[in-house]
Amino acid sequence: MGYIIDSLKQMLGFKLEKPQAEDMLPEVKVIYAEKRKTRLTKEHLREIEEAHERTRGRHKWRNRRWITLIVVNLLFVGSFYFDIQLLEGAMTASRFVGFHLADLNSALQVMLAYKHVVLNLLIGTLTVFVLWWLLGGRTFCSWACPYHLIAEWAEAIHLKLAEKRLVKDIKFHRGVRALFYVVFAGLTAVTGYTVFETISPTGITSRALIYGPGLALVWIAVLLLFEIFVSRRAWCRYVCPIGITYGLVGTTSPLRVQYNMRSCHHEGDCRKVCLVPHVLDLTIQGKAKTLRTDVGSDCTRCGLCVDICPTDSLTFKVKGLDHLL
Numbered sequence: 001m002g003y004i005i006d007s008l009k010q011m012l013g014f015k016l017e018k019p020q021a022e023d024m025l026p027e028v029k030v031i032y033a034e035k036r037k038t039r040l041t042k043e044h045l046r047e048i049e050e051a052h053e054r055t056r057g058r059h060k061w062r063n064r065r066w067i068t069l070i071v072v073n074l075l076f077v078g079s080f081y082f083d084i085q086l087l088e089g090a091m092t093a094s095r096f097v098g099f100h101l102a103d104l105n106s107a108l109q110v111m112l113a114y115k116h117v118v119l120n121l122l123i124g125t126l127t128v129f130v131l132w133w134l135l136g137g138r139t140f141c142s143w144a145c146p147y148h149l150i151a152e153w154a155e156a157i158h159l160k161l162a163e164k165r166l167v168k169d170i171k172f173h174r175g176v177r178a179l180f181y182v183v184f185a186g187l188t189a190v191t192g193y194t195v196f197e198t199i200s201p202t203g204i205t206s207r208a209l210i211y212g213p214g215l216a217l218v219w220i221a222v223l224l225l226f227e228i229f230v231s232r233r234a235w236c237r238y239v240c241p242i243g244i245t246y247g248l249v250g251t252t253s254p255l256r257v258q259y260n261m262r263s264c265h266h267e268g269d270c271r272k273v274c275l276v277p278h279v280l281d282l283t284i285q286g287k288a289k290t291l292r293t294d295v296g297s298d299c300t301r302c303g304l305c306v307d308i309c310p311t312d313s314l315t316f317k318v319k320g321l322d323h324l325l
Contacts, residue, residue, distance in 0.1 A: 004251055007251050007298060008248075010278060011247045012178050013175025016281055016282070019287065024288075025291065048265065049267075049310045052311075058307055059307055061304065062304055065142055069148075072143075073209055076089070076090060077209055077210050080210050090206040090207045090210055091144065091146065091203065092206065100127070102125045103202075104129060104132070104249065105241055105242045106194070106197060107121055107124070109197055112188040113193060115192075135253065135301065136250040137250040137256075137298070137299045137301045138247050138298065139250065139255075142302040143302075145202050146202065147201040147202050147220070147235075148202075148236065148300075150224065152233075159232070172234070172238045177238050177243070180239050180240075181241040201223055201235060223235050233275065247297050254318050255316065257295040257306065258316075259282055259294075259314055260292055260314075261288040262291055263311045263313045264309075264311060265311060266283065266284065267310070268283070269308050269309065270283055271283065273307075274302075275300050275302050276298055279296045279298050280295065283313070294317075301316075
């Protein structure tokens with residue numbers, strides 16, 4: 001229950017409070033005390049990171065994710081171009097070999113707008129619900145959403161510019177995303193029009209890839225320029241209701257990213273590369289309550305933290321099946 005509550009708090013924009021000593025397990029307090037006595041030097045940390053770089057692929061999960069995302073979206077493009085009816089439609093609503101699939105947030109918008117439930121929409125929604133529940137968290141965002149990949153590249157440009165002090169990253173309160181969620185739902189219910197779908201970069205990018213570019217891409221360009229020069233990943237972090245929808249669905253998923261505080265050196269590399277760094281606040285020294293803690297469901301399961309951690313303190317786990325895998 002604690003995991004669910006903490007996940008919901010993070011999705012609503014709240015920071016997790018630092019646990020008091022009485023909230024920690026005894027063995028956790030002992031480990032933290034030992035770490036404070038024997039702090040690692042920068043030289044030792046550098047040796048650990050260099051060894052990590054030599055021993056395994058640093059971008060294993062990132063590469064898998066990029067390939068998966070590109071292949072999924074190319075299936076839409078290829079199906080339309082060659083008229084093979086394998087994966088018809090776009091990312092927001094589609095049919096896979098004739099079986100209906102519907103993005104959960106898009107389906108919610110349609111139901112609110114038209115005030116009734118279509119059977120095919122219900123079937124498609126339930127199928128997608130089960131899929132993303134199994135995968136957990138905001139997996140859709142980093143493994144399927146075409147705009148997410150473009151925004152990730154835009155973020156890399158932003159970080160390069162910030163490193164040269166040409167731009168400064170402006171941060172907003174993450175709670176505004178929950179406010180936008182309510183606003184979009186309310187506007188749809190009142191107007192009978194799927195307001196969010198009109199401006200959703202996920203749908204616009206997907207349709208542009210499949211059916212060709214249109215004027216709506218001007219909006220995508222504006223968003224990307226804002227994220228490059230003003231606030232990185234602003235749409236995904238502060239506006240998009242899709243992330244909250246899938247975060248809520250994936251809260252009880254068996255697939256998690258798990259943190260092991262015993263082996264962690266708290267150097268912070270994971271938080272630097274994380275697409276949603278607030279979910280890794282538990283890696284800060286003194287923030288963990290237990291030896292092994294599951295990262296909250298606002299996590300996109302992108303795997304960047306797993307790739308970069310020099311001590312394998314962050315790993316993918318399937319709850320209840322750890323002993324079999």
